[in-house]
Amino acid sequence: MNGTGLLLWGITGAALVAGLVGIVIGVTGTEAPKRPPLWSRLRAASAAGAAHRALEQRRTRLAIGAVSGAVVWAVTGVFVAGVLVLLAVPGVPWLLAPTKGASARISRLEALGDWTQRLSNVLRLGRGLDEALALSGKGVPEPIAREVGDLVDRLAVGWRPTEALRDFGDALDDVTADKVIAALVLSAADRGPGLAQALDDLAASVHEEVAKRRQIEADRAKPRTTVRWMTLITLGVVAFGFLIPGYTAPYGYLLGQLVLALLAAAFVAVLVWMRQLADHHPVPRFLIADPRSRVTAPTLTTAIARPGEPETAHGLPRPTGKGAR
DSSP: OOHHHHHHHHHHHHHHHHHHHHHHHHHHOOSSOOOOOHHHHHHHHHHHHHHHHHHHHHHHHHHHHHHHHHHHHHHHOOHHHHHHHHHHHHHHHHHHOOHHHHHHHHHHHHHHHHHHHHHHHHHHTTOOHHHHHHHTTTTOOGGGHHHHHHHHHHHHTTBOHHHHHHHHHHHHOOHHHHHHHHHHHHHHHSOOTTHHHHHHHHHHHHHHHHHHHHHHHHHHHHHHHHHHHHHHHHHHHHHHHTTSHHHHGGGGSHHHHHHHHHHHHHHHHHHHHHHHHHSOOOOOOSSSOOTTOOOOOOOHHHHBOOTTOOBOTTSSBOOOSTTOO
């Protein structure tokens, strides 16, 4: 037998041994925890990339503001004008765009209502809660796709449903979501009929709240538009004024710069105050741990369910034997 034949026999033997080892591991299993699916890891990496891009965007705006402020100071000789430009470049987009957060919250709330309705429909088909939650990750609305995907992943790797649902509620961070999560947690701890109807009612309540929030945002749109135009016109007049040397000459002295700083501070304070009035002030959540409570939350080891092991409403193993009630 030549060298090539020996090499082929060696490769074949190694492949055979590796296949046998794979079969044994597949049958007996390992003690290593299950890894989340590939699409879940890709989704987490995408979310981290979005946060990194937002941070880079803020840094870029700050750098552009610093360069623009230095140029304005060098051209006009007014130090306060340079500082105002430095603050305006990153600050004006933040002041004039308070509705993005409100629109995102409304979209998330509407997606929660659709997901709750879909979960109720799956339960009416005779599926169990665990199976219904696993199926809810398919076709989930985009605003809560990441949170629902994390919930499904935690259930897939063996988390107790109650603990996975509580983490799901923490990710949504909304009192309306707490109502839905509370119904699911109670049903996961004490299985019984009526969950589908309860989710139907909650979905209708969520959709009604979405309609009310949209009406409120529509009422706030007109004064917000007025403030935007007033701010843009004011900034335009100031920028045009600095192009006229005779107009900006009084601000070249110390007293003029102090007056300019005072007027700019008052104007910015009014804008910040109006933005705070338009901001959403969330209702405190109720499905959170009370810091005054002496009851400790279950750790990660107790959050992992064992097959066939019952649990209480808090996600802890239900006592069995003589001491069980």
